[in-house]
Amino acid sequence: MKTVTYLYPDAPPWGSTTAWKAAKWNLDYLIRLHRPELDRAVNFAREVQVRLESIFPLMDDLCAVTCPWCPDPCCLAAKVWVDFKDLLFLHLCCRQIPPAQLLPDLKKTCRYSSPRxxxxxxxxxxxxxxxxxxxxxxANLRQKTHTVQNMFSQAVQAIKTGRKEMEAEFIRVVS
Ligand code: SF4
Ligand code: SF4
Structure with missing residues (x-):
């Protein structure tokens, strides 16, 4: 079983309900306070959103032919969580924020996983x-055309870059 381990060695950030609410409240507050200066950060976030939406059909296709028959679903073992860039992205794009962090601690399974x-x-x-x-x-992706594979690689790279630019611009403005 594959275990995705993210950046934090000990525990997910904002694992408690209180800490999660505080993180959301603080970001809301900072964005309201600095909104006139945050156009560039918002534009980076929107570009990331467009790029993300461009790969979702491919992700849906890959999932449709693999996940329903998976003997060992990765989400049951994944040690991943919403990080600062994720939370900032959701705020800047005015997306609904999940009600809690994925994991309260590393012993738990993601609260958003389900049999489906x-x-x-x-x-x-x-x-x-x-x-x-x-x-x-x-393996399934490698069966796709080079055009599809290249589109995916380029989108992933653009999203990574866009997330970094979004975060850097936000920090520059609020610091
Ligand atoms: S649940 Fe889907 S993505 Fe996860 S290991 Fe199984 S087939 Fe792969
Ligand atoms: S259930 Fe969803 S949020 Fe949780 S680890 Fe899997 S993909 Fe991520």
Missing amino acids: GCTLPRITRPWACTWYLCPTQM
Whole structure:
């Protein structure tokens, strides 16, 4: 079983309900306070959104031919969570924020996993969940045309870059 381990060594950030609400409140507050200066950050977030939406059909296709028959669903073991860029992206794009962090601690299973897959809309899932392709899906992707594979690689790279630019611009404005 594949285990996705993200950036934090000990525990997910904002794992408690209180910490999650505080993180959302703080971001809301900062965005309201600085909104006139945040146009560039918002534009970066919107570009990331467009790029994400461009790969969702491919992700849906890959999932449709692999996940329903998976003997060992990755989400049951994944140690991933919403990070700062994910949370900022959702706020800047005015997306619905999930009601809680994925994991309160590393011993738990993602609260959004279900027997029918992830219960979060793709756009609100952490980036770590979106870009991950298991070996079966990678093999499936390699069967696609070069055009499709290149489109996917370019979109992933653009999203990574866009997320960094969005975060850097936000920090520049609020610092
Ligand atoms: S992404 Fe791969 S490992 Fe995860 S549930 Fe789908 S088929 Fe299984
Ligand atoms: S948020 Fe969804 S895709 Fe990500 S680990 Fe949880 S169930 Fe899986």
